[in-house]
Amino acid sequence: MIAERYERFARTEAAGQSPLYEKLASHVARSAVCLRFLEQLPPDRQQPNLLFGAVRLVTDIPASPEALDEALLAHGDAIAAVMLSRTTQTNEPARCAALLPALAQIKGPIALIEVGASAGLCLLPEHYGYDWGRQRLTPPQAALEDTPVFDCPASETTPLPTHYPDIVWRAGLDLNPLDVTNGEDMAWLETLVWPEHHQRLQRLRAAMRIARKHPPRLVKGDLTRDLTALMAQAPQDATLVVFHTAVLSYIPHQPLRDDFATHMLASGAVWLSNESPRVFPQFATGLTAPENGKFLLCRNGKPLAWTGPHGQSIDWIAPD
Template identity: 65%
Template sequence: MNSIAERYRRFARVEAAGRSPLYETLAKHVAGTQHALTFLSRLPRDRQQPNLLFAALRHVCGTPMSITEFDEALGEHAQAIAEVMVTRTTQTNEPGRCAAFLPSLCQMQGPLALIEVGASAGLCLLPDAYGYDWERQQLAPPSQFGAIAPVFHCHASENAPLPLQHPEIVWRAGLDLNPLDLSNHEDVAWLENLIWPEHHERFARLRAAVQVARKNRPRVVAGDLRQDLSGLIAEAPSDATVVVFHTAVLSYIADQNDRDAFARSMIDTGVVWLSNESPGVFPEFAEKAGPIRENMFLLNINGQPVAWTGPHGQELQWL
């Protein structure tokens, strides 16, 4: 259980500190509490992560506002919480990430066919339906979505190639092991519980993006990126530029050899491959990007680093 405790201490120190006082407090508490560590030790290793525990507990019991409330919830509802943790995953569908990769899409020759790997409910498949505020430049939502579409704020570096219009997307599809259904109340509630408690702006824009997606439902099919992606690529229109993209997905494939094999397959397919992941996912690409920026993702196009991005799309630092 020492490894679990260290995982929660690191989460508190590196991820939650300065971003979620509640999760920082709870993670430190879990790391030093025997009954919480025992509960986690009975779960598969890939279901012990802090984000999954805290989201599952909130999904079952509501948000605990203190350590006492957390202990009571875990003690009284351990079985229900465990069931959520083994049946659901951290499918954080953060639509704000579109602000970080839209400039790259707009540099590609259109029309575009988008395929998202690890699409969750497909909210990031609609970058042409949202509005953007990069501080020195804005892009309003298209008129048909303007009343309900969220506007994503992103701090962009001076050298970032910011677009003046949305890209032309003529076809889109997502791939996910367990697609979420936006017409299912439980699935939408799960997306909401994955947002950290203090992140009220993210919560509001998620709800707005869900409204947009319900009116323009993106297609997300069930499948494994290692076996089923090629079939989806084959469906894309032959006269469109096919763009395969993903954010914070490949870290869930533990074996580096499997990640590298996926990278080779993407480069060999001839599609445009846009990868937005923690720099440790593809060390070979990260070496080309210079000093690692803590708590940032590395955006690569066909294996070449182009930018550092905030995990929720809140920042874009062009290389």
């Protein structure tokens, strides 16, 4: 089971994205040292990203399969402790590039809630720059703030924003909000960026600097229980938008995801969901994902676009 999971990760997630993680994950599937180490952990703490992030935090990026075995033999207790205390909370601000075309279509002013916000970096879309190929957008304060610019090639019919949305209130909800002023939290976020993704890491650091200047409000809570109370705090004279990206897959049971969808559709808020099409298969009916791994961006359950899972592309499919 663990071996299969790592083989699958190597084949479907790491291949073409991280040659090192592909090699390490294939090794884990065959290594008695790695499998014995993982078997002592609860099933929800055995994920490849969690293992590799924890090894990196305690030692360094293992440069080879042998180095991974050695790290587990020498530092197994410390690595296990990280895997038991941390979760995969990858915060990818570049996902704002794929969200902004949908956000900019909504009449403002906007009150914005992000569900599963991690450190809240996706709650600051008007502080980043974007290059969609045929159009760029950069904030006026770009030169002063060392603003990251996210490349996100957009298909021809994608409605590209010419200005930033007017966000007058914002808040994030997370089981474990990460604090941009806490060095350990930020070091953990950095280890979750895959080793070859140097540009992503640079842009993550730039977004962290911006978030330290404009810290979004983050609330600790569970999206299945605590969202209604947070929504009730939004100002009445703004359009409430609730969005999430790479979050609902953490809710393991489909009925709970479906309850969330029902609640969102009945809520009166505009609901933007940017998730794997497997999360809400009812909204992906009849669609074929252009490539393995793409996310489906939906507004109120209606498909708008296929997006790169790290916000690295957007292909509009909605008729309007």
